[in-house]
Amino acid sequence: MSEAYITRIAKFLPNESVSNDEMEEYLGFINGKPSKSKAIVLRNNGIKARYYALRKDGTLTHTNAEMAAEAVKGLFAKNPAEIEEMDLLSCATSSPDQLMPSHGSMVHGYLPESGPVEVVSPSGVCCAGMHAFKYAYMLVKLGEKEKAVACASERLSTVLRASQFEEEVQQLLKLEQNPYLSFEKDFLRWMLSDGAGAFLVEPNPNSEGISLKIDWIEGCSYANEEEACMYMGADKTADGSLKSYKDYPAEEINDHSVFSIKQDVKLLGEKIVKLGFAKFLEIMNKKGMSMDDVTYFLPHLSSYFFESKIETFFKENGIDVPKHKWYTNLVTKGNVGAASIYMMLEEVFNSGALKKGEKILLAVPESSRFSYMFCMLTVV
Structure with missing residues (x-):
């Protein structure tokens, strides 16, 4: 089999960085009042800035697919015509712009020069970006592709806006209940934050500068054991199962904010680290490796609380x-879901700090129904 290397990494961030104090100017106030939980959540998650593909007046500036396409174009910024040689486009997101066509097809639609x-x-959710990456890795390893692009992107700001919850708030007011979310x-x-990242995966390393040899990528799901923890387009019932938006009358979808993204916080705290990192130890033992072999550890974190x-x-x-082995950019980029690990690795790859022979461990937990992806890279 061929080897497979990440030879280039690019990212795209929409608009300007948004501070904690500005968030509700972009997302809006629920029932015209500041959030009761905002300060508590921000204090625990440690995020200071993020990016939104919208303006304060609510105007949308980019679709999800447009951001992904911009990240892909960034891989070929020095020689735009080279995009014609791309022979695979593997695109992941948890927030596609539409149910059909596929997200990847929409991204390709913004890349007419690619052929x-x-x-x-x-x-999927956070792990989807790693699944897109693994698909590119496998096809290069098999010798089927020579210039494979994996990308991941998110545009969740639109479902976080206050207007998305207005119907539910009005229903609560009618019932004389507390109209807070x-x-x-x-x-x-x-x-949550918006943005995109992309990897170029090739069978040979760069002739100049560094590349990242992909040693292995391993994943695991615990959905057979655990109920959903993060979900969207559904609501959780008393028995822990999910009721799909397809099974709601149209008026109830708005009344219950069914298309909002929800998190079972108690289940998250109990399970997310314990399940995934126990599996990680099994994988490392199987590979005959330990954390002593790792130079840089890049865990995707939704919150610094989990560090x-x-x-x-x-x-x-x-x-x-x-x-000194840990690296995350959560404080400045926020949680960009499937794209977070791409953005973290992009900063490390382009930092000028990497030395040949160093090993980088990527760890991506996904709380939606407890899935995990791990990857080992070697600087060459």
Whole structure:
């Protein structure tokens, strides 16, 4: 089999950085009042800035597919004509602009200069970006593709706006109940961000500068054991199952904000680190590796709250991962879902700090129904 290398990484961030104080100027005030949970959530998640594909007046500036296409174009910025050589476009998101056509097809539609190309669209949430990457990796390894692009993008700001919850608030007012959003809906409004990232995967490393050899990519789902923890386009019933938006009368979809993104915070705290990192230890043992072999550890975090949880898990298992090995950009970019790991690796790859022989570990937990992806890279 061929080897497979990440030879270039690019990202695209829409508009200007949005500070914590500005968030409700973009997303709006629920029932005209500041959020009760915003300060608590921001204090715990540690995020100071994020990006939105919209303006303060609500005007949308980019679709999800447009942002993904801009990230892909960034891979070929030095020689735009080279995009004609792209032979795979593997695109992931948890927030496509439409149910059909596929997200990947829509991204390809913004790349007319690329010509006809194989397109695939892995679905999911945070792990979807890694699934898109693994598909590109496998096809290059098999010798079927020579210039494969994997990309991941999110545009969730539009479902976080106050207008999305107005019908539910009005229903609560009619019932004389407190017209504030439940915490499971308000929680994620202060964590999510928009943007896109892309990898170029090739069978040979760069002749100049560095590349990242893809040693392995491993994943695992616990959906057979655990109920949904984060969901959208559905509501959770008393027995823990999900009721699809397709099964609601049209008027109830708005009344219950069914298309809002929701998080079972209690289930998240109990399970997200314990399940995934136990599996990670199994994978490392199988590979005959330890954290001592890792130079840089890049965990996708939805909140800095979980950094200490991972650290505690490592220490309880006799593993010491000093802070200088950790890297995350959550504080400045927010949680960009499937695209977060692309943006983190882009900053490390283009930092000028990497040295040949160093190893980079990527860890991507997904709370939706507890899935995990891990990847080891070697700087060459």
